[in-house]
Amino acid sequence: MRKWKTTWLDRPLVGFDTETSGVDVDHDRIVSACVVRWGGGQMTEARNWLSDVGGMEIPAEATAVHGITTEQARAAGRPAAAVIEEIIAALAGHSDAGLPIVAMNAQFDLTLLEREAARYGLRGLFGRSVPLVLDPRVLDKHVTPYRKGKRNLAALCTYWCVKLDGAHNAEADAKAACAVVGKIARRFPWLTSVDLGDLHERQVHWARAQTADFRRYLASVGGDVDLTPFDWPLLPAPALPGDVR
Template sequence: MAQLQLQRPIAFFDLETTGIDSAKDRIVEIAVVKLMTDGQRISWVRKINPEMPIPAESSAIHGIYDDDVKDAPAFKHVAHELKQFLQNCDLGGYNSNKFDIPVLAEEFLRAGIPVDFKERKFVDVQQIFFKKEARTLSAAYAFYCNKEMENAHSAEADVLATVSVLEAQLDKYGDLVNDVPALHEYTGGDEFVDYARRMILKNGVPVFNFGKYKGIAVEEVFRKEPQYYDWMMNADFALHTKQMISEILNKMLLRKNK
């Protein structure tokens, strides 16, 4: 099976959470498998106390209940350890671009730890699968690895399956370049400004990616309707989204005052 060619380590990770809203929901389990340039694999797996009740419908999926995490550390108590573990790593996962990375960024920000993944490469194995076959992770594992997944929706089982699927994809598709920057380009999709993808870059300019101003430059909206910024800051948007619109507004004001 193909071994991923690496210029630096890449950390594949999977989150189990209280729900699917990256702005509101919290992590209950995180599993990371760090692939080193020498072929070594290092794992980091933790149950996390989300400091909120786990909805029954979420527990039914991943099998983690309130009693399972009542004595586990809150994310803020493992955040520095995790940040160090991920230091200088590219990031990978299954649907990680649109879910796991935004959720992880929110948890870091809640813990008071600034995050900046702009220099990282992202490899979303789901995007390769969707572009080639379009199935779920369990089906991807069966399709590419000819095995049935055990303990699906356990974070560790999911992340190990993700790595196996990627290695099998590299074997199967001759047009896939075995290189993290190339896989980043293949799986990345839109260039985003915030991890929740409320804003994306269009010709290098941040534009809104939702609502009535979709496709309109953020600065143009803030010039014409300054209260839109206030509405976003007071609404239930992700912390990273609010951080990025504040940076855009501050740059506008600095230019205006020069």
């Protein structure tokens, strides 16, 4: 009898998404977050958090995106340090079990989580585990490099025929990101033949090249080029005053 070889797609994926007070990983805060175990022939399990954002104000621009006000966060949110600790513990537990972390634009959510950990004197995810990350944006751009249009989660869901219920809700976005990765891997099955560790490292190089290519394109059309140091899945820490790099 022929035995079918199992791949990482036959096991659950662990989706991670945050809604935040802004887009600056060094200064903004996690407002809400979700860690979801998805697929692998198992029941989907989601764990959600709402933070009091450490007493910070949530700008109106951020509330317009995710719908969470400062008043709601302070009234219903739990202490930020406890929320960050629990998120990291949940992700580290899944990572230690050999499950990949799926995060759309991973360098944003994962870097912000590390900065939040440092803010509260906690050990970050990358100090507790060796997470292997799958980023649907990086994968999509690698396998369909010449497709026109946006590459945000909503656009990826449309292209890969994934239903997105309630965009900019951490749970909905985390589940959708997992579903997009699943669709990409099924259409390009060679991805599932690559060891997760190797696939993680390939994404490091793909993400760097994709960002460099985009910056060259912007420069060629006279656009504003973001020269902020980039890496994946974590952005470099900001230079300290007097630090020469």
